Amino acid sequence: MDYARFVRLRRPVWDTFERRLAASRRSLRGQGYDDLEEMALRYRQVLHDHALAASRFPGTSAAGRLRALALEGTRRLTGRESRGGVLHFFLHTFPRAFQRQLGATGIALALFLLTTVWGLALAVARPDLGLTILGPQAVQGLEEGHLWTESLVTTVPPAWSSSLIATNNLSVALSAWSGGVLAGIVPLYVILLNGLMLGSIFGVTLQYSMAGELLKFILAHGLLEMTLVLVSAAAGLEIGRSIVVATDRPRGLVVRDAARGALVVLLGCLPWFPVLAVVETLVSPSAQLPFVLKATVGLALESLFLALALRPLAAEANP
Amino acid sequence: MAAIRHESILGLDNIRLDLPVASVGSRSLAVFLDYLILAALAIGWVFLVVIALTPLLPNWVPVFLFVGIFLLDWGYFAGSEIATGGRTVGKMALGLRVVTAEGGSPGPSALLIRNLVRVLDLVFGVPLMAIDPLSRRLGDRLAGTLVVHDRGREKAPVLGRVPPGWGPRELAAVESFLARARALEDTAGAWAMADRILDRIRRDAPELLEGVDTRRDPVAALLQALQVEES
Numbered sequence: 001m002d003y004a005r006f007v008r009l010r011r012p013v014w015d016t017f018e019r020r021l022a023a024s025r026r027s028l029r030g031q032g033y034d035d036l037e038e039m040a041l042r043y044r045q046v047l048h049d050h051a052l053a054a055s056r057f058p059g060t061s062a063a064g065r066l067r068a069l070a071l072e073g074t075r076r077l078t079g080r081e082s083r084g085g086v087l088h089f090f091l092h093t094f095p096r097a098f099q100r101q102l103g104a105t106g107i108a109l110a111l112f113l114l115t116t117v118w119g120l121a122l123a124v125a126r127p128d129l130g131l132t133i134l135g136p137q138a139v140q141g142l143e144e145g146h147l148w149t150e151s152l153v154t155t156v157p158p159a160w161s162s163s164l165i166a167t168n169n170l171s172v173a174l175s176a177w178s179g180g181v182l183a184g185i186v187p188l189y190v191i192l193l194n195g196l197m198l199g200s201i202f203g204v205t206l207q208y209s210m211a212g213e214l215l216k217f218i219l220a221h222g223l224l225e226m227t228l229v230l231v232s233a234a235a236g237l238e239i240g241r242s243i244v245v246a247t248d249r250p251r252g253l254v255v256r257d258a259a260r261g262a263l264v265v266l267l268g269c270l271p272w273f274p275v276l277a278v279v280e281t282l283v284s285p286s287a288q289l290p291f292v293l294k295a296t297v298g299l300a301l302e303s304l305f306l307a308l309a310l311r312p313l314a315a316e317a318n319p
Numbered sequence: 320m321a322a323i324r325h326e327s328i329l330g331l332d333n334i335r336l337d338l339p340v341a342s343v344g345s346r347s348l349a350v351f352l353d354y355l356i357l358a359a360l361a362i363g364w365v366f367l368v369v370i371a372l373t374p375l376l377p378n379w380v381p382v383f384l385f386v387g388i389f390l391l392d393w394g395y396f397a398g399s400e401i402a403t404g405g406r407t408v409g410k411m412a413l414g415l416r417v418v419t420a421e422g423g424s425p426g427p428s429a430l431l432i433r434n435l436v437r438v439l440d441l442v443f444g445v446p447l448m449a450i451d452p453l454s455r456r457l458g459d460r461l462a463g464t465l466v467v468h469d470r471g472r473e474k475a476p477v478l479g480r481v482p483p484g485w486g487p488r489e490l491a492a493v494e495s496f497l498a499r500a501r502a503l504e505d506t507a508g509a510w511a512m513a514d515r516i517l518d519r520i521r522r523d524a525p526e527l528l529e530g531v532d533t534r535r536d537p538v539a540a541l542l543q544a545l546q547v548e549e550s
Contacts, residue, residue, distance in 0.1 A: 002481055002483075003478065003481050003485075003487075003490055004478060004479055004480050004481045007477055007478075007479070007550070008479070011550065014550075043331075044331065044332070047330065047331055047332065047334045047336075048332075048334065050334070050336075051334045051335060054335065054337070056487065057487045057490060057491075058487050058491070059487055059488070059490075059491030059495075060477075060487060060490045060491050060494055061475035061476060061477045061494045061498070061550060062477055062550070064472075064475060065472060065475065065477075065550055067336075067337055068471075068472040069472070070330070070334075070336055071336065071338070071339075071422060071467075072472075074330055074331075074336060074421070074422040074423055075416075075418055075422060075423060075424050076424065077423075078331070078419075078421065078422070078423035078424070157378050159378060159379060159382045160378075160381045160382060160385075162382075163381070163382040163385040163386050164385055166386075167385050167386065167389040170389070170393075171389075174393065174435060175438075177435065178435045178436040178438065178439060179439070181436050181439060181457050181461055182439065239461070252420075252460065252463065253463075255460065255461060256461070256462065256463040259432045259461045259462060260428055260429075260432070263428055263431060263432050263435075264428075266435075267431075
């Protein structure tokens with residue numbers, strides 16, 4: 001087929017497809033079934049014409065037009081994801097992704113507990129560690145019988161502390177997650193550092209007989225806060241694993257799937273951080289609230305999160 | 320201006336699609352513009368909160384500042400791309416757009432993923448883009464996305480008649496000349512080039528020049544002889 005004949009015969013198809021693309025520029029939702037079917041047919045025809053023009057008439061105006069139409073059509077008609085709404089996300093998508101990465105979460109928890117014990121042992125064996133970790137002011141406070149955490153509400157209004165705590169914790173979770181792309185090194189660092197810090201801080205407070213007070217302070221918010229950081233870091237570890245471990249599938253696809261699953265887990269964790277920040281500023285430091293109430297709040301929050309994340313799900317249909 | 324680099328991918332029915340991949344230079348410039356806008360937004364936010372909220376809710380000023388800056392920092396790029404189908408202000412200025420590795424429209428999760436690792440890409444992004452034929456940074460690899468040029472299509476002349484024996488090189492050269500002939504300041508040069516093409520037509524297919532006045536305006540004669548249309 002010569003060029004002029006090719007253009008003369010096929011141009012009506014290209015014009016129709018271009019008109020339909022222009023008509024649906026704002027959204028494809030307004031299009032009827034017949035319109036979409038016709039558009040899909042024209043898209044396929046344009047793709048085939050593009051392939052022919054690219055090989056037989058490269059560099060011509062028709063080849064250029066077809067390439068632009070094929071790219072525009074591909075962008076507009078393919079690649080979108082289905083969305084199920086917020087409720088569906090928290091009741092189905094998040095629990096499924098969370099349960100898929102239980103292995104990584106278990107590893108994160110084991111590493112965290114190991115380093116917590118190590119930090120505790122280190123702080124008990126080396127009493128001077130408290131000064132290094134907490135600083136002279138906090139240690140002086142411990143000697144006088146009060147925790148450094150009291151300053152959270154005495155020096156600044158609760159709203160300030162809440163926003164600072166929430167943004168800080170969110171940053172930690174986001175960094176632990178995104179750092180997974182460096183072969184999992186950053187989430188590993190976050191897990192180990194948090195375990196070591198928690199263990200050694202407990203060890204230091206033990207020496208001043210203030211461990212009970214610290215437990216009272218962290219119980220309301222700390223349990224879930226640590227869980228969320230560990231789960232986010234475990235999601236980062238999953239990304240790291242997909243980069244490092246070889247499988248039968250192409251690595252690019254494996255990494256992409258792992259990132260999508262990990263993102264769901266992260267998004268399921270993030271909304272809890274602002275809630276915890278409010279608890280950390282209003283409930284945790286309060287001298288008026290009894291220990292039992294704080295423990296109840298802490299356990300209730302943790303149970304709620306775990307009940308949601310571990311809720312039984314129907315078996316996934318094969319795609 | 321440097322030519323846009325095209326990289327082939329396999330689309331529907333394994334048909335080759337040539338994506339106009341954005342290179343590290345245009346992407347860096349786009350992100351530089353975006354960070355300038357981000358800085359302006361952050362400064363604007365600080366002024367707005369301090370001026371508007373201090374008289375009304377003085378205790379809440381730091382709260383709005385912390386939260387606002389945090390949201391801008393983590394949300395500007397992802398939010399812009401989700402809202403505009405893969406573009407930020409910087410990308411719009413340079414005619415760039417994010418697409419999937421298959422050339423499709425990326426969903427919110429892919430756009431979120433590519434922007435959540437942006438901090439790391441400030442360090443690793445440029446060298447990774449420089450060595451990758453598809454100019455992908457860490458975020459693109461993780462999300463399965465690419466950044467392409469998206470400048471829309473310009474109308475171009477298409478030949479309605481072609482002398483026998485002309486191959487794609489001749490077709491492309493004549494169409495390219497005709498696309499620019501009217502805009503050339505050097506009219507004499509354009510006419511000389513048109514005359515040379517007319518000579519070639521006279522040699523290969525003289526019947527195409529029947530009834531065409533080639534003496535007055537060679538460019539117009541060429542358009543008439545080849546029955547050129549805009550497409």
